[in-house]
Amino acid sequence: MLKKVLPLMAGVSFILGLAFNASAAESGITDKLLTHLLNQQLNKPLVEVDGIPWPAGTYGIRISPAGAASIDSIASSVEISLPLQTQINGKINQDLGFTKVEMDCKSNFNHIGKIKLTPTFSGQNVTFVSQVSLPIPPVNADCGGVTFPVQDALMQMVAANK
Numbered sequence: 001m002l003k004k005v006l007p008l009m010a011g012v013s014f015i016l017g018l019a020f021n022a023s024a025a026e027s028g029i030t031d032k033l034l035t036h037l038l039n040q041q042l043n044k045p046l047v048e049v050d051g052i053p054w055p056a057g058t059y060g061i062r063i064s065p066a067g068a069a070s071i072d073s074i075a076s077s078v079e080i081s082l083p084l085q086t087q088i089n090g091k092i093n094q095d096l097g098f099t100k101v102e103m104d105c106k107s108n109f110n111h112i113g114k115i116k117l118t119p120t121f122s123g124q125n126v127t128f129v130s131q132v133s134l135p136i137p138p139v140n141a142d143c144g145g146v147t148f149p150v151q152d153a154l155m156q157m158v159a160a161n162k
Contacts, residue, residue, distance in 0.1 A: 059090035
């Protein structure tokens with residue numbers, strides 16, 4: 001997700017300097033301006049991939065905005081919060097030796113993603129350190145009426161792809 005969201009932020013990075021140089025009275029309007037610009041860019045899925053192999057078959061994932069982003073800035077950083085809807089579809093295709101198992105699985109859930117950007121200014125250049133928080137709620141996959149928890153597997157996937 002980070003690889004998809006940071007290019008969106010690049011389009012509004014020229015304004016980020018305002019958020020750090022604004023007085024307390026101005027920061028409210030700066031946050032509103034940044035939020036408005038960001039939300040204009042968030043009208044399509046952030047991540048959409050299909051056919052990813054995993055030990056039991058293949059899966060696809062689609063992460064889309066589930067509402068408006070919010071931005072909160074302080075003197076040293078900007079935090080972006082974004083409600084997300086995640087849809088996962090998978091296919092289990094396993095040969096157990098004595099039988100072959102083929103099942104379609106799906107899972108849908110909502111959560112809040114956060115990115116904290118801390119800039120460093122050097123002349124005309126701005127560089128960012130980012131911290132990504134993508135908590136995964138307790139969630140189950142439904143595989144043809146059989147459900148099982150997938151929170152741990154999803155947390156491992158997020159950690160591996162940050």
